[in-house]
Amino acid sequence: xxxxxxxxxxxxxxxxxxxxxxxxxxxxxxxxxxxxxxxxxxxxxxxxxxxxxxxxxxxxxxxxxxxxxxxxxxxxxxxxxxxxxxxxxxxxxxxxxxxxxxxxxxxxxxxxxxxxxxxxxxxxxxxxxxxxxxxxxxxxxxxxxxxxxxxxxxxxxxxxxxxxxxxxxxxxxxxxxxxxxxxxxxxxxxxxxxxxxxxxxxxxxxxxxxxxxxxxxxxxxx
Numbered sequence: 497x498x499x500x501x502x503x504x505x506x507x508x509x510x511x512x513x514x515x516x517x518x519x520x521x522x523x524x525x526x527x528x529x530x531x532x533x534x535x536x537x538x539x540x541x542x543x544x545x546x547x548x549x550x551x552x553x554x555x556x557x558x559x560x561x562x563x564x565x566x567x568x569x570x571x572x573x574x575x576x577x578x579x580x581x582x583x584x585x586x587x588x589x590x591x592x593x594x595x596x597x598x599x600x601x602x603x604x605x606x607x608x609x610x611x612x613x614x615x616x617x618x619x620x621x622x623x624x625x626x627x628x629x630x631x632x633x634x635x636x637x638x639x640x641x642x643x644x645x646x647x648x649x650x651x652x653x654x655x656x657x658x659x660x661x662x663x664x665x666x667x668x669x670x671x672x673x674x675x676x677x678x679x680x681x682x683x684x685x686x687x688x689x690x691x692x693x694x695x696x697x698x699x700x701x702x703x704x705x706x707x708x709x710x711x712x713x714x715x716x717x718x
């Protein structure tokens with residue numbers, strides 16, 4: 497082969513190799529970009545439900561109830577009956593514990609990941625038929641048909657929630673507050689100490705829940 501032809505062949509082969517290398521680099525670049533983009537989307541999907549509540553006017557962060565808190569709540573539910581609701585149910589441990597004691601229990605939680613996890617835990621513990629978990633803002637829900645209400649709140653929300661519950665609930669309702677008491681009501685029962693303190697309020701003491709007696713007029717003799 498002539499030197500000129502050899503040089504041309506070498507140059508052509510080199511260009512072909514460069515083209516293949518560039519193509520491979522381009523493919524890897526696309527794969528890396530797609531991988532990073534997918535990771536960011538997944539991270540956004542996971543983080544958003546946790547961050548969004550914190551951006552609201554009243555922040556209600558998820559802080560799991562301790563085992564002692566759960567037992568203190570159950571103590572306040574002794575000799576009680578009727579449906580139960582946990583406002584801000586988190587991972588569902590209060591609802592599940594109440595269901596195991598025979599209550600029809602419902603949890604309202606704004607974080608969808610926690611709601612799905614709660615449903616899984618209820619199914620795993622065999623109480624899914626007596627529990628319900630809903631993704632909802634507590635300010636958009638009426639609690640009028642519940643007789644037992646459990647609240648894990650923060651100080652900023654308690655005055656407004658106190659007013660809401662007093663307007664909606666029936667006289668036989670008991671409200672159980674964990675970690676923070678209501679500002680105006682005086683608790684009927686208190687148990688625990690520190691972060692495990694639980695306060696119970698019987699609504700009949702804060703509203704005029706009087707039973708009207710039927711007046712019977714005695715018959716007059718003829």
